[in-house]
Amino acid sequence: MNARLAAIARAAVLPLAIFAVWEVLARAHALPDSLSRPSAIAGALGGELLDGSLFAMAGQTLVAATAGWLLGGALAIALGIAIGTIPLLRITVGPALELMRSVPPVALIPIALLAFGLGPKLEILMVAFAVFWPVVIFTAGGVRAIDPRMLEVARALRFSPLERALRFVLPAAAQRIAVGLRVGAGIALVVAVTTEIIANPSGIGYGIAFSATTLRPDQTFADLLALAVVGFAINALLVGGERRLFAWANA
């Protein structure tokens, strides 16, 4: 435990040193005002925590990101299983998927804006679109890696295609699907925040963009710090959850 505390203490040295130098330079007016200073940022962060606005913003972002992640993930798992089990589908749809995947989702925000206007629908569908690709690829890969003899057994036992998918294919490919969903979750947060920055006036991304354009750098940095904590927490949660869920597979 002591070693762990020491590691945490060592990890804190660099950020504290940066904050200290930043604070001193800002107080000596050696930095532009747009860089704010750590004490003002801490004040803005405290204010946003106390009046609950930070929780409201983070909540909007997380709800949209989660909804889009679930929607895109579910559709992608269904298509991924189909592509992984039906070779004809794979060679037909595969190249189109490969092409669509290389279009950066942000380039589609203007199109989505035309089609859906501002609002949660825009953000959720953008997230769903972006999450879709990694999950499809990991799912199809996981399904293709299944031992074909297992599927022959399932067929010999006369399970219906739906039952085969749910009782054999899904559990066998679950670990790869989970990796896809974890990658997708990171993307979900990025796309939700990006949509908020470029278009949709809600959530923590809008908080960052709005405070930056209204010249409140203390708030911008406070929101950015909060977003970093959210991103870090989500990542840690997913990596930990995946490890626990699949402890049996890695043992």
Next chain:
Amino acid sequence: MRVLPGLAFIVAVVALTELACDAHLVSPAIVPAPHDIWTALVAGIGSGELWAPIRATIAHLLLGWFAACALGVALGALVGLTAFGRAYVAPTLEFLRPLPASAIAPVGLLLIGRNDLMIVAVIVFGAIWPVLLGSMHGFATVEPRLHEVSRTLQLSPAHALRSIAIPSALPDIIAGARVSIAIALILAVVAEILASTGGLGDWLNLAERSYRAPDLYAGVLLVGLIGVATNAGLVRLEAYVLRWKESPAWQ
């Protein structure tokens, strides 16, 4: 002829969209007919109107990506090769990595203003992480026996770096660089939308605001094309740089 079904599917989707548009089943303001998109693309390129944004985006992308790779490899080597770096610097970098990179764009706007420097700076900040972490990991996990070999052979530090550390870290670095260029393209589009000083991101934004759907789709097509081309280029580069990996000399 394995590409034939894939090609046929893409042609079928385009043809069906064309038919649906000609039959007025979808609003041309949201989904323009493929031939209108083609006309817009040809007109934009023919008149030269599209060349400036294409050139600007490619310049932002490559400049930001090169700088991110150079900085990422150098910083990753410093952190990965020294015990001090691994204990004191690595944790801060690990904390910042899950931060959605596009959130840094409003900060760039605040600190630097609306110009090309801000676009490139945002790309560098966001695209550096995969290279930095790949290089950090690559340099930190050099086979210890190779360090012993270099001591036994009394190689100079520069020689050891060139012939042992760099080749051993290269696979991780190149893998990071491939992820980086995809992120760099996303950030180029986001930053160009926010800066509105040119580039395909700006083109998309203007086309959306003035309801020029064919121009908008033509722009998305070009962004996708840049994504496909850069990814294909990096795959080739990876195969070329790592061609020696086929026969690992020391394993």
